[in-house]
Structure formats: structure tokens, C-alpha cells
Amino acid sequence: MHTKGSSCCCSFEDYKLTTEWLLNQTRHRPKVAVICGSGLGLLAEGAADKQTFRYQDIPNFPVSTVPGHEGCLVFGTIEETPCVFMKGHFHLCEGYSLCQVTFPVRIFKLMGVEFMLVTNASGGICPDFKVGDIMIIKDHINLPGFAGQHPLCGPNDERFGTRFPCMSDAYSKDLRTLALDVGSELGCSDFIRTGVYCMVSGPNFETIAEARVLLTLGCDSVGMSMVPEVTVAKHCGLKVLGLTLVTNKVSLDYSREEKVNHDEVLEICKMRAELLQKLVTTLIGRCQQNINRQ
Numbered sequence: 001m002h003t004k005g006s007s008c009c010c011s012f013e014d015y016k017l018t019t020e021w022l023l024n025q026t027r028h029r030p031k032v033a034v035i036c037g038s039g040l041g042l043l044a045e046g047a048a049d050k051q052t053f054r055y056q057d058i059p060n061f062p063v064s065t066v067p068g069h070e071g072c073l074v075f076g077t078i079e080e081t082p083c084v085f086m087k088g089h090f091h092l093c094e095g096y097s098l099c100q101v102t103f104p105v106r107i108f109k110l111m112g113v114e115f116m117l118v119t120n121a122s123g124g125i126c127p128d129f130k131v132g133d134i135m136i137i138k139d140h141i142n143l144p145g146f147a148g149q150h151p152l153c154g155p156n157d158e159r160f161g162t163r164f165p166c167m168s169d170a171y172s173k174d175l176r177t178l179a180l181d182v183g184s185e186l187g188c189s190d191f192i193r194t195g196v197y198c199m200v201s202g203p204n205f206e207t208i209a210e211a212r213v214l215l216t217l218g219c220d221s222v223g224m225s226m227v228p229e230v231t232v233a234k235h236c237g238l239k240v241l242g243l244t245l246v247t248n249k250v251s252l253d254y255s256r257e258e259k260v261n262h263d264e265v266l267e268i269c270k271m272r273a274e275l276l277q278k279l280v281t282t283l284i285g286r287c288q289q290n291i292n293r294q
């Protein structure tokens with residue numbers, strides 16, 4: 001089903017088979033999808049009436065290999081809103097094609113999902129950012145995409161979206177405003193930021209020279225995921241909100257000695273997981289009110 005190389009694409013039958021398999025296995029019909037980044041699987045714990053499927057048991061699904069990614073799909077409800085959570089997502093640096101990385105997004109679309117909340121861990125580039133900040137993503141830079149590593153390269157299936165999609169409004173303004181309002185209600189305004197997120201492939205963290213380039217490009221934080229999923233979500237008409245947790249400061253200065261590592265990333269995710277769960281749960285509840293009003 002998956003072939004290597006940038007023209008990798010899954011056939012519509014592959015998406016249909018997986019979707020039908022899931023629709024037969026669960027009575028849940030999610031309206032909201034939440035992709036949980038490294039160490040953020042706790043977000044799914046707040047759901048009621050949970051039903052869990054391991055990625056390895058779902059036809060055509062890849063499996064998570066990065067520590068901090070449990071590798072299961074959790075259906076459930078948050079304040080009466082039917083949701084589906086990805087406890088762990090996929091990365092280019094794991095060796096997956098972008099078709100595999102973004103495969104779940106089109107499944108969510110076919111299942112009837114309307115909103116997608118994506119979370120991940122990232123390194124803070126903006127000098128004002130602090131470890132533990134939560135950045136609401138207003139825009140992204142798809143660096144791998146500049147070099148043709150792009151989930152929409154290859155044959156375009158019009159059943160999902162247009163050949164040349166607009167990406168300037170990838171992150172819903174309404175959902176960003178809602179996230180800011182909910183953040184301030186929860187007393188988090190001191191560490192809620194808004195900014196531009198840049199994706200690189202990884203798996204190494206940035207050199208100092210690379211970090212300086214990203215700062216010059218206007219990036220506020222950098223990570224190794226999220227952008228392919230957002231791109232495919234926008235292509236197929238899902239509303240998207242991206243929240244990235246700043247788990248470390250990217251070094252911009254040769255005289256500074258600190259060295260980032262994945263354990264440190266997971267430590268900060270653990271510290272903020274409960275608050276992020278509260279933020280996401282409240283947001284989903286408000287989204288439902290928006291859906292009801294539409």
C-alpha cells in the first residue's frame with residue numbers, strides 16, 4: 001500500500017478500507033480529532049466512554065517508534081463532543097513516508113471529523129520564549145516541503161481536495177482566538193504565546209548555525225512534526241488549531257553550553273500535560289458550542 005519516495009501516495013481504497021474497518025469496530029462518530037505529541041498522550045485520558053485501538057491492529061496504520069508515543073487511537077467524548085485522539089503520531093525521521101505520516105488525517109476526514117487539534121513539542125527560537133510556554137501556532141514554515149518532501153506531491157485525488165490548495169489560512173483564526181480566550185480564563189496568559197512554527201525533518205536537534213537561520217527566517221519555535229498533518233488537513237477541508245509546547249530553548253550562542261535531549265523534552269511535557277489537558281478539554285467543549293450554533 002505504501003511505496004517509498006516523494007510520489008508515495010495511498011489509494012482511495014486504502015483510506016476507505018481503514019475507515020470502514022474503524023466504523024465497524026466503534027459506534028463513535030468523532031467530530032474533533034486531537035493529535036497528541038511526544039509525551040502528551042495524557043490529553044486522551046480526559047475523554048469519557050473510551051474505546052482504544054492499537055495502531056498495529058488497525059489495517060494500513062503505521063506504528064509509533066518514538067519514546068513518549070504510546071501508539072493507539074482512542075475514541076471517546078469530551079463534554080458530549082465525540083472525539084478521536086492519536087496517542088502518538090508519526091515522523092519523517094522515523095523513516096515513514098509523508099503518506100504514512102498523514103494517513104490518519106484522511107481517515108478522520110472520511111469518518112466525519114470537522115476540527116483537528118494538533119499538539120507537539122518544540123524548541124523555542126524566539127528569545128522571549130521560556131521553557132514551558134504553550135505557543136498557539138498562527139502560521140508554519142514547511143522546510144521539508146521547500147525541498148519537495150511534501151505530503152501533497154504526486155497524484156492529487158480531487159475527492160480530498162484541490163491540486164493547488166491555499167495554505168495561508170491553515171490555522172483557523174476562530175480557533176486561535178478561542179484558544180487565547182480559554183487560556184486567559186484558565187489563568188495561563190503568562191505562558192501562552194502566538195507564533196510561527198517551523199518543521200524540520202530531524203532526528204538531530206539544530207546546530208547553532210541552523211538555529212540562527214531559523215531565527216532569521218522568522219521562526220518562533222521548531223519541531224519535527226505536525227506540518228504534514230496540518231497541510232493534509234487543510235487540503236481536505238478540516239479546521240485546524242495547532243498548540244506546541246516549548247520544551248527547551250534552542251541554543252543561538254556558541255558560548256552557551258546547554259545540550260538538549262529527548263528526556264528533557266519528555267520531562268517538560270510531563271510537567272505541562274495536566275494543564276494542556278485542561279486547555280484542550282475546555283477548548284473542545286467550546287468548539288461543540290460553536291458547532292451547535294452553526
Ligand SMILES: O=P(O)(O)O[C@@H]1C[C@H](O)[C@@H](CO)O1
Nearest residue numbers: 037038120121224225262265
Ligand atoms: O511532539 P513531537 O513528537 O513532535 O516531539 C518532538 C519531535 C521528537 O520526537 C522529539 C525530540 O525530542 O520532540
Ligand SMILES: Nc1nc2[nH]cnc2c(=O)[nH]1
Nearest residue numbers: 121122123222223224265
Ligand atoms: N527540531 C527540534 N525539535 C524539537 N522538539 C522538541 N524540541 C526540539 C528542538 O529543539 N528542535
